[in-house]
Amino acid sequence: MMTPFQNASTWIDAENAQDPNSEIFQSINSPKELLYSNRMYEKLMVFEPNASEEIQIASKAQHICRWKMPRESYSMDRVGYLKWREDLKKFHAKTTAEILVKAGYSTEFIERVSFLIEKKLLKKDEETQLLEDVICLVFLEHYFDPFVQKHDREKMKNIILKTWNKMSEAGHQEALKINFSDANFQLIKEALGL
Numbered sequence: 001m002m003t004p005f006q007n008a009s010t011w012i013d014a015e016n017a018q019d020p021n022s023e024i025f026q027s028i029n030s031p032k033e034l035l036y037s038n039r040m041y042e043k044l045m046v047f048e049p050n051a052s053e054e055i056q057i058a059s060k061a062q063h064i065c066r067w068k069m070p071r072e073s074y075s076m077d078r079v080g081y082l083k084w085r086e087d088l089k090k091f092h093a094k095t096t097a098e099i100l101v102k103a104g105y106s107t108e109f110i111e112r113v114s115f116l117i118e119k120k121l122l123k124k125d126e127e128t129q130l131l132e133d134v135i136c137l138v139f140l141e142h143y144f145d146p147f148v149q150k151h152d153r154e155k156m157k158n159i160i161l162k163t164w165n166k167m168s169e170a171g172h173q174e175a176l177k178i179n180f181s182d183a184n185f186q187l188i189k190e191a192l193g194l
Contacts, residue, residue: 005053008103012037012060015095019067033063039142044134047174054109055127058116059134061096093117122166133171136163141178148184160191 002010019031040059044051051059069091074080093114100110115121115128122128140163148156167175180188188194 004100004103004105005057008057008099008105009060011099011102012057012064012096015065015099016063018065021067033066036063036138037061039138040134043138043141044130047134047137047170048130051130052127054112055116055131057096057100058113058127058131061092061099061113061117062131062135064092064095066092089118129168133167133174136167136171137174137178139163140175140180145181145184148187153187156187157191160188164192 013034016034016037017031019033021032022029023032023035024030025035037060040062041056044056044059048055066088069084069088071081071084074084074087096117097110097114100113105113115125116131119128119132122132147159151159164172164175
């Protein structure tokens with residue numbers, strides 16, 4: 001007999017496994033959002049092994065079915081970007097809530113997971129902050145280097161600063177343990193004035 005958590009995790013993985021976009025990591029080609037979901041969950045459990053079930057699910061479902069709302073379907077300016085980000089949060093929360101209803105979770109539990117996925121009360125709610133730390137850590141560890149290849153130095157410094165400002169002190173300490181390339185670590189130190 002599977003628990004609600006096991007069912008929810010299996011169904012979230014099944015949704016993310018349908019991603020038509022893929023990424024090769026350690027010689028394995030995986031659906032992009034399934035890989036991201038696994039990275040989020042693994043990082044959460046290393047960073048905060050006692051994380052609540054609500055935040056465990058929120059970490060796995062952070063980007064659930066993201067490919068269904070492509071960035072290109074919004075205007076390619078700052079306003080379009082912000083609207084896309086806001087709509088995505090609601091979409092991820094709603095998609096996850098449907099799975100959690102099916103898994104038999106209470107309304108209160110589902111509302112809390114939605115609250116976390118929508119990143120409400122960042123800097124004020126401990127679990128929202130924990131989720132944001134994990135998002136930033138996963139970005140820095142797995143997605144930072146491709147960003148460096150695409151953007152100029154000044155833009156990257158701005159991205160680093162914005163990422164750093166979203167994180168807690170515990171997140172900062174964890175980020176400095178990441179095995180960056182010498183060049184990337186130098187860029188981070190320059191951006192942060194370390």
